[in-house]
Amino acid sequence: MALYIDLEPPKVHISYFFSPLFLLSYSGLFHHHLFSRFVMNRPEHLKFNMIITVQEPVVVQPFKETPKETLWTSNVDQLFRRHVPSVYFYRPDGSSNFFDASVLRDALSKVLVPFYPVAGRLKKDKNGRLEIECSGEGVLFFEAYTESILNDLGDFEPSMELMQLIPTLGEGHDMFSSPLMLLQVTYFKCGGVSVGVAAQHTVSDGISGMHFINSWARTARGLDVEIPPFLDRTVLIARKPPTPSFPHVEHQPPPSIESTNQKLECQTSRKCTATFQVSRHQISLLKAQCDDESNPITFSSYEVLGGHIWRCASKARGLSYEQETTVCMVVDGRTRLNPPLPSGYLGNAIFHVTANATSGDIVSKPLIYAVQKIHEALVMADDKYLRSAIDYLELQSNLLGLCRGPNNFRSPNLGFNSWCRMPIQDVDFGWGRPFYMGLASILHEGQAYLLPSPSNDENLTLVISLQSESIVLFKKYFSMFLVKEEK
Numbered sequence: 001m002a003l004y005i006d007l008e009p010p011k012v013h014i015s016y017f018f019s020p021l022f023l024l025s026y027s028g029l030f031h032h033h034l035f036s037r038f039v040m041n042r043p044e045h046l047k048f049n050m051i052i053t054v055q056e057p058v059v060v061q062p063f064k065e066t067p068k069e070t071l072w073t074s075n076v077d078q079l080f081r082r083h084v085p086s087v088y089f090y091r092p093d094g095s096s097n098f099f100d101a102s103v104l105r106d107a108l109s110k111v112l113v114p115f116y117p118v119a120g121r122l123k124k125d126k127n128g129r130l131e132i133e134c135s136g137e138g139v140l141f142f143e144a145y146t147e148s149i150l151n152d153l154g155d156f157e158p159s160m161e162l163m164q165l166i167p168t169l170g171e172g173h174d175m176f177s178s179p180l181m182l183l184q185v186t187y188f189k190c191g192g193v194s195v196g197v198a199a200q201h202t203v204s205d206g207i208s209g210m211h212f213i214n215s216w217a218r219t220a221r222g223l224d225v226e227i228p229p230f231l232d233r234t235v236l237i238a239r240k241p242p243t244p245s246f247p248h249v250e251h252q253p254p255p256s257i258e259s260t261n262q263k264l265e266c267q268t269s270r271k272c273t274a275t276f277q278v279s280r281h282q283i284s285l286l287k288a289q290c291d292d293e294s295n296p297i298t299f300s301s302y303e304v305l306g307g308h309i310w311r312c313a314s315k316a317r318g319l320s321y322e323q324e325t326t327v328c329m330v331v332d333g334r335t336r337l338n339p340p341l342p343s344g345y346l347g348n349a350i351f352h353v354t355a356n357a358t359s360g361d362i363v364s365k366p367l368i369y370a371v372q373k374i375h376e377a378l379v380m381a382d383d384k385y386l387r388s389a390i391d392y393l394e395l396q397s398n399l400l401g402l403c404r405g406p407n408n409f410r411s412p413n414l415g416f417n418s419w420c421r422m423p424i425q426d427v428d429f430g431w432g433r434p435f436y437m438g439l440a441s442i443l444h445e446g447q448a449y450l451l452p453s454p455s456n457d458e459n460l461t462l463v464i465s466l467q468s469e470s471i472v473l474f475k476k477y478f479s480m481f482l483v484k485e486e487k
Contacts, residue, residue, distance in 0.1 A: 158439045
């Protein structure tokens, strides 16, 4: 059995200025002939012209025969239906075989044996429910080259430049014919390397996706997979009969802008992304604002930053006092469920939770008010609540309608997610750990992510996308509200 297959036709190089990469053609799925010389005018918001030359993709299949079966997917899996782009950056270590593509492909072929669902495809059952067909068709692996250097990318803020480092699907594709994992290794002129990943969210959440990437990296170093993947998703099956015991407001329609003028602005304004380096000292300032003798709770860094972001965004957006606003978050159910999920669970074990308030209360009341709202939403997500959520989803006739979209995050709402506890710095393929890993893009206005700092210290990186008119004010309030206002 072939480990990997060079695709026809023979090598075609594609030059890009800013467009997300389009996959090359094979079996009629990817259309290289439409983009063999795809060059477009540089938009003003780009930092620089980064030209990427991409070789034809290689299909990497499992090293040996794997089970041909269909895997049931949980109600939680049904809510995530897109490829998530992330990228890792590595500085050269001086070795002659630095990020040798053949080493990476061989390791990928081997790790796909225990992680064989990743080499499959999505399909629908007779009821229209998504499931994974473990077909062994493989994942796509690209090599790319650029005359740019890593320093050109600045602070690695999600941008069109970073999206060039991610292989993405072109026109005319659907989620059922597409590979579940797309990988691209890009070699920079300075000797540095990026590894771009586009992973189908239905197959894995961030933690199980990191489990796969880390296992691939371990295999490249000649090590065995440390924790085998646990593939049986029926541990998240609904009870019979389903018995939800909570209203699950997180799956109800989010608040919408009441002002007609603001609603029009939301629809026409361009979104911008901003990055903030958050120091431990700044976090301590926020926690100090929440010190209250009548409140025995010690809030986490995530909670105080979430309250701070909620407050700054509400004021920057100019929301009315009565405007309802929601923060959408996710919690990892692996240890919240009882019993906990098996180690190595491959699938989605993240659950949505929301904190709700009026903009007037968030802006005018002390920070502890918003932080308490977030804390209460997170604490509520125990085993009883999460099992109820699974049952609630079981009773819904259209799970596709519950997938998160722009309305869940755009003004007056927010999404806030943390990647700080994921082992993103452990992805060592044999040439050292990444000096930075992050998102290549933020899909919707109103989404914010908390990441470890590129300097690998105790600081954090906040990345947020807001309307261009709001982002300037958000930056102002982000610094202004760090210090407790005098009474």
